[in-house]
Amino acid sequence: MLSVNAFSLSLDGKRLIDNLSFKIESGQVLSIMGPSGIGKSSLLNFLSGSLTSHLSASGEIYLKDQALHLLPTQERQVGLLQQMPLLFPHMSIIENLLFAIPSRVKKSERQVLAIKALARLDIENKANALPKELSGGQQARVALLRTLLAEPKYLLLDEPFSKLDPALRRDVRAFVLDEIRQANIPALLVTHDPEDAKAMEGECLELKNVTSVSAVES
Amino acid sequence: MxxxxxxxxxxxxxxxxxxxxxVGLVGTVLPAFQYFPPLGSHQFSLVPWLTLFHSEEFYSSLKLTLISGIGAPLLAVWLALSLLAWGYEKPPFRRIEAMLAPILAIPHAAIAIGLLFLLSPSGWLLRLFSPWLTGFERPPNWITTQDPYALSLIFALVIKEMPYLLFVMLASLQTMQARQSLQVCRTLGYSRLTTWRKILIPQLYPIVRLPIFIVIAFSLTVVDLAMIIGPNTPSTLSVTLLRWFNAPDLSMRYIASAGAVVLMVVIAIVLAGWEFGHRVLQQLTTPERSNGKRQGATDYLVQLGAILGVLSLITAFLALLVLPMWSLTRRWRFPDALPSQWTWxxxxxxxxxxxxxxxxxxxxxxxxxxxxxxxxxxxxxxxxxxxxxxxxxxxxxxxxxxxxxxxxxxxxxxxxxxxxxxxxxxxxxxxxxxxxxxxxxxxxxxxxxxxxxxxxxxxxxxxxxxxxxxxxxxxxxxxxxxxxxxxxxxxxxxxxxxxxxxxxxxxxxxxxxxxxxxxxxxxxxxxxxxxxxxxxxxxxxxxxxxxxxxxxxxxxxxxxxxxxxxxxxxxxxxxxxxx
Incomplete structure (x- = not known):
């Protein structure tokens, strides 16, 4: 379970998010919606530990009992999926997947894991293809599988469906939800599209503008 | 990282x-005032300057440097802009574009040597036209390369610099939406060359100013090209200075240092003058841009520049072709068009x-x-x-x-x-x-x-x-x-x-x-x-x-x-x- 306690965010003394708390159970997806510039991406950056210094944020993140907000990004074991699939263009599909598998996994097993992931997409024959040879939907799915192969403890999704064309979106959404349930980790989805939130079959939080411009951060 | x-x-x-x-600046300026501990000179003095300003060779060298150092960039900019205006996005021009990078990669000394082999009185060009056209049975007594007016040096500089400028300009055009401007102006009835003159070149110039400055500084100071194909006795200032630096009489070093300081000042003055000239030209041409004329007499200037640009590219190509020919020659008598015997x-x-x-x-x-x-x-x-x-x-x-x-x-x-x-x-x-x-x-x-x-x-x-x-x-x-x-x-x-x-x-x-x-x-x-x-x-x-x-x-x-x-x-x- 991932829990966020009393998260607040300010930019130049202006409060964007005030005292936000929520919990996400393993295998569940919490969707967060709200207008642009409200601080949704900053919340994700706070959760992944890569918030830029000009924003001031406070709050606590716990994964079960572990205090994540005290850890640097690389020790948090966070998975992040963005609009762009960010598959490395100079590596084959299977190399992209192998890249993510933790090094403690034995060599023979790594290969098996990667092939299994490809089999879930029915593209074993594309193992040695380059990312650009896949369709947009396939790239998005490979990107998710790659993220999950790194065995993250929680997953952050930053509008991962917005670049896909509408016909594809439904399939990819279902695939993502399915994979998150199988991996049984908490996931947080940030989106503009209510359909995305509905498809994730979980809670939905809507962020609104904080009206009171109180409490200048010191 | x-x-x-x-x-x-x-x-x-x-x-x-x-x-x-x-270090380089201090090491140039101090010896110009006769302060140079390695030679045991610890006293400042103006003697090097007085000697320099009394040397006739200094003035004649400086004159040649100014002629070639200003003439070559002027020509190179003109030809590059003309070629671009004439050919941009046309199929034959694309072939030139593909050739640019390899030409740029070739060291300028190699091109200069090729030019020497091509244009000298006993060069390939005269051999090709002799004796059937010119009647020459032996090389004429002309001075074509290493001429005292630095014309061959200017030509060599242009051949080296024009492709560089063209390359830089092509890269800069990508940030300028040149194609859209051309289309808009064509629908307004402007001729292609006038569009370039009135719309695109004024936008392009500020982006390529620095590369042009590099070309000017290079033209004013180049040594190896000037040694190969430039005038001698007197030579350009940089070559004269090099000779003074290397003179057996070590006291010449002070005068040479003073000359090097002059050369730095000359670069600064020429760059400032160039920029001033540009401003004046801009002032003069700005009203012309909005006079509504769709064509202009200066279009011919662009046409002429494009023809000269193509000619100089062909010359560069011939100059490179003549290098392997000479290295494989056993016997090549004047006025044969080709070697009569080849050899490894x-x-x-x-x-x-x-x-x-x-x-x-x-x-x-x-x-x-x-x-x-x-x-x-x-x-x-x-x-x-x-x-x-x-x-x-x-x-x-x-x-x-x-x-x-x-x-x-x-x-x-x-x-x-x-x-x-x-x-x-x-x-x-x-x-x-x-x-x-x-x-x-x-x-x-x-x-x-x-x-x-x-x-x-x-x-x-x-x-x-x-x-x-x-x-x-x-x-x-x-x-x-x-x-x-x-x-x-x-x-x-x-x-x-x-x-x-x-x-x-x-x-x-x-x-x-x-x-x-x-x-x-x-x-x-x-x-x-x-x-x-x-x-x-x-x-x-x-x-x-x-x-x-x-x-x-x-x-x-x-x-x-x-x-x-x-x-x-x-x-x-x-x-x-x-x-």
């Missing part, structure tokens, strides 16, 4: 860039020398370019780390410091730097040569890498580090691997700059280590065309080959790597099966 202390690295790099510049003997007998020269050239070029690539990456990474998305890029000291060495006259400046090398006992070593080459290779490598490196989508690297936290490994195998095309191109450009260096090799190496360029320049005047031809040919071959590799390798790298891996895996599998 996971740098721990980018700010400290940046300051260290600024120091490393600024130090040789400061010239090359064969020169092999030991050519191998020696080539290995020196390659060693220096590879080392200097390798170091330049590493330094550029360090500089760019510390520059990148100095700003984030929210704080936009400021002007970094790198961005102007890097230009200083290419804007200063090599003669003088390099003698100033060499004083430092004398102090550290580095003089005459390969290390010293590589260090001096670095001064000239680094700017070009840095400038080539800058755009792509700073435009890199850092998200790829962040994602890699989230998936597998190995910052250095990921920097190398994700970021740099993705930047391969830019890295390879930057390497090829740096390599060709190093191969072309003449004075840095000569001064830092104290003449102890020869490269293809120093040897070819030294022998250019000897008249042994067969040997000089082979040297110039090799000198041109290496940069063009490296450039070709730099374009081919990144394009196929991943494909070949994967193919190799699959075949390797298959072999392993079949050997396991056999067991």
């Amino acid at each position: 996971p740098l721990k202390h980018p700010k400290q690295v940046a300051s260290l790099l600024v120091f490393l860039l600024a130090m040789p510049i400061a 003997d010239n090359i064969h007998s020169a092999i030991p020398l050519l191998i020696q020269l080539s290995s020196n050239t390659l060693l220096i070029a590879l080392a200097a370019t390798g170091i330049a690539c590493l330094m550029s990456l360090l500089m760019l990474e510390s520059k990148r780390a100095s700003y984030t998305k929210e704080t936009p890029p400021k002007h970094h000291p790198f961005d102007w410091l890097i230009y200083v060495p290419i804007l200063l006259p090599q003669v003088g400046f390099l003698f100033g730097v060499s004083v430092l090398m004398l102090q550290t006992n580095l003089n005459g070593s390969f290390l010293a040569i590589i260090a001096m080459h670095l001064l000239y290779v680094l700017p070009y490598v840095y400038l080539t890498l800058k755009g792509p490196y700073l435009a890199y989508q850092e998200e790829y690297l962040y994602q890699a580090n989230r998936l597998r936290y190995q910052p250095w490994r990921n920097y190398l195998f994700i970021k740099l691997a993705m930047l391969k095309p830019a890295l390879f191109t930057a390497f090829a450009i740096g390599f060709s700059v190093s191969v072309a260096q003449y004075l840095p090799t000569l001064i830092a190496g104290e003449g102890r280590h020869s490269t293809l360029t120093t040897e070819a320049v030294a022998r250019a005047a000897s008249g042994d065309r067969k040997q000089v031809g082979s040297m110039a040919l090799l000198q041109a071959f290496f940069p063009v080959f490296v450039f070709w590799l730099s374009q081919q390798l990144p394009r196929h790298w991943t494909q070949w790597r994967l193919a190799l891996k699959t075949s390797f895996n298959m072999r392993k599998k079949s050997s396991i099966d056999k067991k």
